Amino acid sequence: GQNIDQPTEMTATEGAIVQINCTYQTSGFNGLFWYQQHAGEAPTFLSYNVLDGLEEKGRFSSFLSRSKGYSYLLLKELQMKDSASYLCAVRDLGYGGSQGNLIFGKGTKLSVKP
Amino acid sequence: KAGVTQTPRYLIKTRGQQVTLSCSPISGHRSVSWYQQTPGQGLQFLFEYFSETQRNKGNFPGRFSGRQFSNSRSEMNVSTLELGDSALYLCASTRTSGRGDTQYFGPGTRLTVL
Numbered sequence: 530g531q532n533i534d535q536p537t538e539m540t541a542t543e544g545a546i547v548q549i550n551c552t553y554q555t556s557g558f559n560g561l562f563w564y565q566q567h568a569g570e571a572p573t574f575l576s577y578n579v580l581d582g583l584e585e586k587g588r589f590s591s592f593l594s595r596s597k598g599y600s601y602l603l604l605k606e607l608q609m610k611d612s613a614s615y616l617c618a619v620r621d622l623g624y625g626g627s628q629g630n631l632i633f634g635k636g637t638k639l640s641v642k643p
Numbered sequence: 644k645a646g647v648t649q650t651p652r653y654l655i656k657t658r659g660q661q662v663t664l665s666c667s668p669i670s671g672h673r674s675v676s677w678y679q680q681t682p683g684q685g686l687q688f689l690f691e692y693f694s695e696t697q698r699n700k701g702n703f704p705g706r707f708s709g710r711q712f713s714n715s716r717s718e719m720n721v722s723t724l725e726l727g728d729s730a731l732y733l734c735a736s737t738r739t740s741g742r743g744d745t746q747y748f749g750p751g752t753r754l755t756v757l
Contacts, residue, residue: 574747634685
């Protein structure tokens with residue numbers, strides 16, 4: 530089966546660092562994505578990992594361990610505008626030339642407090 | 644470059660009616676995927692179209708259908724609406740079917756079924 534788990538909610542303080550974990554069990558793996566979604570808006574792409582290790586992009590970093598079925602998103606120097614839901618998504622193996630579907634976790638709602 | 648556009652943004656229908664939603668991908672993107680987002684289930688994959696062909700389909704009943712036109716624009720149709728179809732419907736476009744390609748989401752159509 531397909532299962533992606535991430536915490537439902539997290540709270541952190543402005544200026545701090547927060548790590549959002551994601552564990553997955555999928556029948557195939559073709560990359561892991563993190564998206565940010567503000568309330569009432571569309572998800573926006575944050576990061577992509579297909580190989581083990583850390584990908585850094587400004588204040589955001591994402592880590593992947595394929596053997597453990599584990600990823601995390603690290604947000605540094607938190608700002609109030611980072612209050613949003615963070616979605617972990619695994620792309621499964623496609624067929625017929627397709628890249629595969631994105632299977633999403635239910636998202637982690639992050640609240641940044643002053 | 645213009646992003647993914649979806650019309651209409653909001654829609655109210657009654658049970659038993661049918662609805663058609665439209666999505667225009669980013670210029671040059673040939674793959675369009677549709678997702679349903681609800682508070683309880685999160686983001687769930689509906690189907691993917693590439694070059695006017697459906698290549699992937701999620702676990703939704705046959706009441707949900709779609710198509711893609713030669714200009715890559717896509718429509719999805721839901722017939723015999725049920726209350727549970729109330730959701731945010733998101734369209735995402737991808738340039739090709741390459742492994743590293745990222746899906747970019749449109750703003751969504753919020754459908755309310757009364």
